Each structure stands twice: as C-alpha cells, then as structure tokens.
Amino acid sequence: MTVDQATRVIQASFPQIYLACHTRHQRKRSTEHRLSSRDATILAHLSERDPLAPSRLAAHLGLARSTLSEALKRLVALGYVRVASGGGGRTTPVLLTGRGARAIRDTSVLETRRLRAALDRVSPSDLRTIAAGLSRLATACRALRDPARQAGSR
Secondary structure (H helix, E strand, O other): OOHHHHHHHHHHHHHHHHHHHOOOOOOOOOOOOOOOHHHHHHHHOOOOOOOEOHHHHHHHHOOOHHHHHHHHHHHHHOOOEEEOOOOOOOOOOEEEOHHHHHHHHHHOOOOHHHHHHHHOOOOHHHHHHHHHHHHHHHHHHHHHHOHHHHHHHO
C-alpha cells in the first residue's frame, strides 16, 4: 500500500468512525468533571508518557501563554495534569494524569459505549491490528509536533 492509498483510506474512514461514535454535543458550559470545552481540548492534547511544553501547546491551540498557564494551574489543582518531574512554572513540560485520562475517556467525542459496540464486532486479531495501527499513526502525528522525535517514529 502506498502513502497516497493509506491517506485515502484514513480520510474516508475517520469521518465514518466519527459519525458512528459521536452523538452527543456538549451544550453545558462545564461537564460533570468540571471541564469546559477548552479544558477538554487541552487534556486531549496531552499524554501520560510524553511531556509537552506549555509554550508549544499554547502555540498549537492559538492561546496566549498566560491563558494556557491559568488553565493548566486549574487542571493541576483538579488532578488532571501534573508537571513533569523536576519542574515548575510556565515553561516546564506537563503530563496527563490517570484521572485526566479517565476524564478524556468520559468526555471524548468518540463515545466509549458506541466505540466499544463497534469494536465488539471485530475479531481479537483485528482488534489488536486496529489498536496497534492507530497507536502508530498517533505516534507519527506526535512526531510532526516535535521534529526531534521523527527519527524514533519509523
């Protein structure tokens, strides 16, 4: 399969996945997790393993550094985000906590119940292939964010 062929498959498949697994639209200003839409967006860009510098995240999201800094302080206080070891302040990379990962799962645009129902329809072998493939794609996408990681993503 060529990159062009894979691109077409992914571009055709993603909207179908999204349409099937996304039915609710947040109308409330905040969720039961006390997360605004902006908070949820910030969490969705973080990882439990790969620290991300707030300055990079602010630039990516189009937020002022001070705005992101205030949001991160709140998310740290709620236990959804932690500062990477040895750091503190606006420039220190941040990580998602386990509690933050649960909040993402509970507020994801891909609803857990619907996604699980779809995944229940595939074989265990296909399930492993799907998860591994999406994980590899996510790793490659993160490398676009951080060119220093590109060599390790192949």
